Amino acid sequence: MFTGIISDIGEIVSIAAFQGTLRRLRIHSHFDPATIQLGASIACGGPCLTVVNFGALEGGAWFEVDAAAETLALTTLGDWKVGTPVNLERAMKIGDELGGHIVTGHVDGIAELIARDEITDREGASWGETARFTLRAPREIAAFIATKGSVTLDGTSLTVNHVEGDIFSVLLIPHTLQITTWGDRRAGDRINIEVDLMARYAARLAQARAAGY
Structure with missing residues (x-):
């Protein structure tokens, strides 16, 4: 779950085909790498995506997510290119302030x-x-x-x-x-x-x- 309150603007730095229909995207962010873990959910420009790899970089962290064919077809992810800026939000935790509204990350x-x-x-x-x-x-x-x-x-x-x-x-x-x-x-x-x-x-x-x- 998310709140729709953007916490960072990431940048797409690479896009690659992965295991047939999947597309793997690497995103640079200002997030602390110590707060990211494999399997974490991050809303990227709206869709909720799962972190499959991550690491530290100067001033933040990079992380990778996979987008399936349906996600690419039903969202704007299919339009993204290297250099595209992307709104980012980490999944909310119990006790977090609900500053926006309840957001699932399931784009309609x-x-x-x-x-x-x-x-x-x-x-x-x-x-x-x-x-x-x-x-x-x-x-x-x-x-x-x-x-x-x-x-x-x-x-x-x-x-x-x-x-x-x-x-x-x-x-x-x-x-x-x-x-x-x-x-x-x-x-x-x-x-x-x-x-x-x-x-x-x-x-x-x-x-x-x-x-x-």
Whole structure:
């Protein structure tokens, strides 16, 4: 489980085919290598991936994860290249502060970023790097996105500002833009999306009741 609060921006440093359909990715991070262990779960740009190898490097640690064919097809991992920056979050521990919302790291699909608008006040002065992002969700999961609800985008826990059909928007403050990959996001980018777990269960409960279960 995760919270959607990004703790580091990693960098893809190598990608290699591994055991047929698997793809092994090596990621450089600022994590303390003493806190990483084999089999640990790390959310990488949204998907929860398992550490299969790791080691120390100056100022942090490198670690390797394997991505299966389904993960490559259903997330943006298939687009990643050497040099791609990636939002990282370690799995939460019992007793950790839940600063975002409950995130599983199971990506539901890929959203399209259709607009980025910088926010200004009535006098036209900029509020810094605050920005509104407008996205189009896959139609099959659009119903799970609600105004004032939570959504996970590229591993980041965000609050939905507005929804109209399959179009929704989120507002990012300067701090979030600075410590995540969102500062470089532009229209046309593909974004990993995970809907709120509670919304999914509520929808399933309603479906079951309607079917008489």
